Amino acid sequence: MSRKAWIWVLWAAATIGACWMLAAWMLVAGDRRPFLIGETTDAHHQFEIACETCHAAPAFADAAKAEKALNKACRTCHDKELRAADDSHSTKRFRSPRMAAFREKLDARFCTSCHVEHRPEITRASAVSVAMDFCVACHSEGEQDVRKNRPSHAGLGFDTCASSGCHNYHDNRALYEDFLVKHAHAEWLALSPAHALAARQRSRAPAPAPEAALGRDDAAAPTAALGSAATVDDWAGSGHAAAGVNCAACHAPGAPGNASLSGIEPHWTDHPGTAACEDCHRPQARTFVLGRHGMRRHPRIAKPRDPAKELEALGLGDWLPEGLLAALEDPSPPARMAVHEARLPMRAEAAHRLLDCGSCHRPHAVDTAFAAVEACTSCHDDRHTRAYVGSPHHQLWLAELAGEAKPGTGVSCATCHMAKFKRRGLVVTNHNQNDILRPSEKMIRPVCLDCHGLRFALDALADPDLVERNFDGPPTVKVKSIDWAVRRAAAGEPEAGK
Amino acid sequence: MAEEALRATPRSRPARRPRPRPTRFLKPLAWLSAAGGLTAAATLLAPRVPVPDTFGPALFERLWFDDTWQQWSGYLLLAFSVGALLFGARKRLRPARRFGSYNWWRLFHAGLGICCVLLLFAHTGFRLGANLNAVLMSCYVAALLLGALAGLSIAAAHDLREMGIGTPGRPLFRTLIMAHLAVLSLLPALLIAHVLVVYLY
Amino acid sequence: MTNRLRKAAAIALGVALATSTAGAAEGGIPYRKAADMLHLVMSAARTVYARMVVQRLTVDEEVITASEHFDDDLALPLPAQMFRFTAEAVSDSSEELSYSLLSLNPINKKNGPGTDAEQQGLEHVADDPDENFYAEEELGGQRYFTAVYADVAVAEACVNCHNYHKDSPRSDFEVGDVMGAVVIRIPMDE
Numbered sequence: 066m067s068r069k070a071w072i073w074v075l076w077a078a079a080t081i082g083a084c085w086m087l088a089a090w091m092l093v094a095g096d097r098r099p100f101l102i103g104e105t106t107d108a109h110h111q112f113e114i115a116c117e118t119c120h121a122a123p124a125f126a127d128a129a130k131a132e133k134a135l136n137k138a139c140r141t142c143h144d145k146e147l148r149a150a151d152d153s154h155s156t157k158r159f160r161s162p163r164m165a166a167f168r169e170k171l172d173a174r175f176c177t178s179c180h181v182e183h184r185p186e187i188t189r190a191s192a193v194s195v196a197m198d199f200c201v202a203c204h205s206e207g208e209q210d211v212r213k214n215r216p217s218h219a220g221l222g223f224d225t226c227a228s229s230g231c232h233n234y235h236d237n238r239a240l241y242e243d244f245l246v247k248h249a250h251a252e253w254l255a256l257s258p259a260h261a262l263a264a265r266q267r268s269r270a271p272a273p274a275p276e277a278a279l280g281r282d283d284a285a286a287p288t289a290a291l292g293s294a295a296t297v298d299d300w301a302g303s304g305h306a307a308a309g310v311n312c313a314a315c316h317a318p319g320a321p322g323n324a325s326l327s328g329i330e331p332h333w334t335d336h337p338g339t340a341a342c343e344d345c346h347r348p349q350a351r352t353f354v355l356g357r358h359g360m361r362r363h364p365r366i367a368k369p370r371d372p373a374k375e376l377e378a379l380g381l382g383d384w385l386p387e388g389l390l391a392a393l394e395d396p397s398p399p400a401r402m403a404v405h406e407a408r409l410p411m412r413a414e415a416a417h418r419l420l421d422c423g424s425c426h427r428p429h430a431v432d433t434a435f436a437a438v439e440a441c442t443s444c445h446d447d448r449h450t451r452a453y454v455g456s457p458h459h460q461l462w463l464a465e466l467a468g469e470a471k472p473g474t475g476v477s478c479a480t481c482h483m484a485k486f487k488r489r490g491l492v493v494t495n496h497n498q499n500d501i502l503r504p505s506e507k508m509i510r511p512v513c514l515d516c517h518g519l520r521f522a523l524d525a526l527a528d529p530d531l532v533e534r535n536f537d538g539p540p541t542v543k544v545k546s547i548d549w550a551v552r553r554a555a556a557g558e559p560e561a562g563k
Numbered sequence: 564m565a566e567e568a569l570r571a572t573p574r575s576r577p578a579r580r581p582r583p584r585p586t587r588f589l590k591p592l593a594w595l596s597a598a599g600g601l602t603a604a605a606t607l608l609a610p611r612v613p614v615p616d617t618f619g620p621a622l623f624e625r626l627w628f629d630d631t632w633q634q635w636s637g638y639l640l641l642a643f644s645v646g647a648l649l650f651g652a653r654k655r656l657r658p659a660r661r662f663g664s665y666n667w668w669r670l671f672h673a674g675l676g677i678c679c680v681l682l683l684f685a686h687t688g689f690r691l692g693a694n695l696n697a698v699l700m701s702c703y704v705a706a707l708l709l710g711a712l713a714g715l716s717i718a719a720a721h722d723l724r725e726m727g728i729g730t731p732g733r734p735l736f737r738t739l740i741m742a743h744l745a746v747l748s749l750l751p752a753l754l755i756a757h758v759l760v761v762y763l764y
Numbered sequence: 765m766t767n768r769l770r771k772a773a774a775i776a777l778g779v780a781l782a783t784s785t786a787g788a789a790e791g792g793i794p795y796r797k798a799a800d801m802l803h804l805v806m807s808a809a810r811t812v813y814a815r816m817v818v819q820r821l822t823v824d825e826e827v828i829t830a831s832e833h834f835d836d837d838l839a840l841p842l843p844a845q846m847f848r849f850t851a852e853a854v855s856d857s858s859e860e861l862s863y864s865l866l867s868l869n870p871i872n873k874k875n876g877p878g879t880d881a882e883q884q885g886l887e888h889v890a891d892d893p894d895e896n897f898y899a900e901e902e903l904g905g906q907r908y909f910t911a912v913y914a915d916v917a918v919a920e921a922c923v924n925c926h927n928y929h930k931d932s933p934r935s936d937f938e939v940g941d942v943m944g945a946v947v948i949r950i951p952m953d954e
Contacts, residue, residue, distance in 0.1 A: 084752050091756075102696055103692070120763075
């Protein structure tokens with residue numbers, strides 16, 4: 066064979082080999098991030114390695130099926146919040162045949178019509194991948210023409226609907242007209258401002274009867290594991306000791322409840338996992354996996370692919386020799402989020418830290434005051450976080466900690482970002498810090514309104530610089546929605562009719 | 564670059580060596596190559612066309628972000644690329660030589676190259692993309708640029724030799740063509756992976 | 765409680781759907797008859813809710829109010845809202861049937877006529893409440909059998925709310941007036 070022919074043969078072999086390798090990588094096992102067509106949006110990037118979490122349709126499914134599966138996957142994580150938000154544009158509303166004309170403008174039956182993933186260039190605020198004046202699609206014509214229905218809106222651009230603090234596409238619980246009117250005349254600050262649920266939680270008496278409480282002499286652990294006296298002191302002063310939770314409860318979860326020291330030893334572990342916490346703190350654990358701190362533990366993140374099964378599905382079950390098959394491995398996302406992977410500014414010295422319960426709750430002291438502020442500021446390093454220290458909210462927090470102010474009057478990071486909720490009569494802290502973060506109007510009802518008037522809250526949240534400065538003064542932005550709503554209500558009939 | 568190529572007509576300066584026989588289509592080849600090279604270079608140099616910030620069926624946004632449009636521009640680009648490959652087939656498959664002269668085929672190849680550049684713009688907006696797509700795009704653009712440079716160096720072969728660039732045994736254009744082919748050889752595997760990714764995810 | 769009622773209504777409709785539209789597809793029950801039957805179930809469910817829940821608890825017993833913002837006001841959903849919720853629940857589980865409560869004078873603009881058939885149907889039943897309106901129309905590439913049934917103000921509460929609501933385009937409704945219509949759509953086999 067001539068040299069040229071050899072080159073041809075070599076080239077063909079290399080190309081075919083490369084194709085096989087790339088296809089196996091995609092279809093059987095391997096880290097597929099090199100195939101990503103663009104940066105994954107915030108939050109989703111945490112599990113981008115597990116493609117099947119969202120790309121749930123089987124390989125080579127037709128486009129419509131794949132689209133459907135993709136959209137169903139959105140709902141597996143976001144359904145609850147959309148329901149809670151009383152979604153103003155719920156997908157089911159657009160399934161009705163009478164909405165066909167609107168669907169042609171913007172097919173609101175699918176999340177992916179407005180939220181396309183891996184397209185950083187067209188991804189705007191809130192992961193919206195269409196131009197932000199999208200309201201124009203349906204609300205600029207005919208009966209739905211907002212300029213006709215609301216003369217006050219005549220001169221407004223459609224890019225301002227969702228950016229001025231007046232409307233959201235999904236969640237308008239704090240923005241609908243009657244709500245605005247109802248809260249129109251509230252003062253900027255309540256007479257005795259305090260977060261009701263926080264007050265209830267912080268002022269409650271210790272739950273268990275005092276006789277169940279343990280002291281420092283009750284610490285039951287193998288001598289070698291007993292650690293420093295400070296650790297034992299921390300524990301003895303903690304809620305755990307007060308509730309009768311001894312060392313073994315977390316460090317030797319396998320030991321029977323009343324085991325003696327010798328019974329504990331075989332089960333002892335120096336570094337118990339988060340499972341030890343989850344056993345008792347279920348609602349907290351359940352909400353933790355929904356936020357960006359804990360989402361890597363979310364149960365619906367796709368498990369790594371099983372190469373043998375994938376081959377079987379392709380009809381190549383016995384095709385690969387056992388040895389080669391064993392060499393194939395699909396990567397699984399790390400079980401915990403690392404600070405250095407975050408997309409927000411973080412402290413350099415915290416880069417190596419991994420997020421689980423113990424990151425914020427020092428395991429022996431279990432000091433919720435620490436978890437509510439210092440734990441946050443030990444990693445987060447953005448302007449809003451830095452500005453918190455010394456801010457009016459922080460002053461209130463310090464006053465409450467010092468016992469100079471009533472429970473619930475202090476405003477910590479957790480007060481706003483981990484709003485408490487009631488569950489079966491108990492007050493639970495939401496451990497999903499992202500639940501009411503975006504759009505920020507979500508924060509109004511569960512947080513702001515406890516102390517502030519609606520008008521003040523709307524203005525403050527619509528003032529991005531004030532947010533950055535952590536609310537160190539009055540807002541300079543004036544959202545007009547309340548005035549307009551009040552005027553319309555006072556008129557008692559639609560403006561258009563006048 | 565184009566002016567330089569134009570001066571490559573045989574009568575432009577006195578010859579020291581026996582003049583090569585005038586080749587047909589050199590001028591248009593130079594023009595096409597220069598135009599193709601410049602547009603392909605725009606990938607790296609020109610600013611991207613910004614995505615419009617108003618809702619509606621904007622042509623560019625559809626071209627570059629709508630899956631269906633992307634599919635069609637992609638296949639069209641593939642068809643033109645395969646068409647351009649026929650030039651290589653002419654050399655290797657005897658029957659193909661019956662249709663048109665070598666020079667005509669070369670000009671046609673350069674023309675297809677330009678079409679590929681335009682379709683590439685339609686397909687990508689000269690966005691480099693990310694990861695696998697970035698590698699594919701780099702290879703494709705490199706192939707286009709090397710092809711254009713080869714075209715120019717053929718048109719200006721005479722001048723280049725006079726300037727002492729390349730030797731009669733190994734003229735510059737041959738080096739460029741080899742580089743053009745080397746980059747092209749990577750494309751099939753990358754393209755297949757690209758298409759697979761699109762249909763799988 | 766409202767959830768349970770919603771579920772019950774959805775189940776009742778589901779049963780009606782299974783027996784009627786499946787029959788229609790096989791040629792067993794004509795579209796018109798299927799729509800009429802569905803309308804019977806819908807109006808019965810609505811009347812039951814209005815009478816046995818809303819009227820009893822808000823007017824007779826005065827233990828709770830009914831409100832448009834029932835979530836915030838810890839109140840009962842209005843009968844019209846209940847009707848819409850069941851319609852949405854049906855659309856959640858099937859594309860075989862869709863229905864809505866529309867009006868020529870809607871409080872919420874999105875409940876005004878949106879298609880030609882809706883416009884004609886609403887006008888038709890407004891003129892003659894006893895005569896239903898039937899049409900075929902094509903929406904989003906699918907043919908539908910569309911039936912329109914007059915919705916008459918049966919109680920003072922309906923009339924009051926619609927007359928005094930700030931978004932209502934009409935304020936002179938009286939009991940017995942046609943306030944709107946129920947529109948039922950069944951996709952037709954090709």
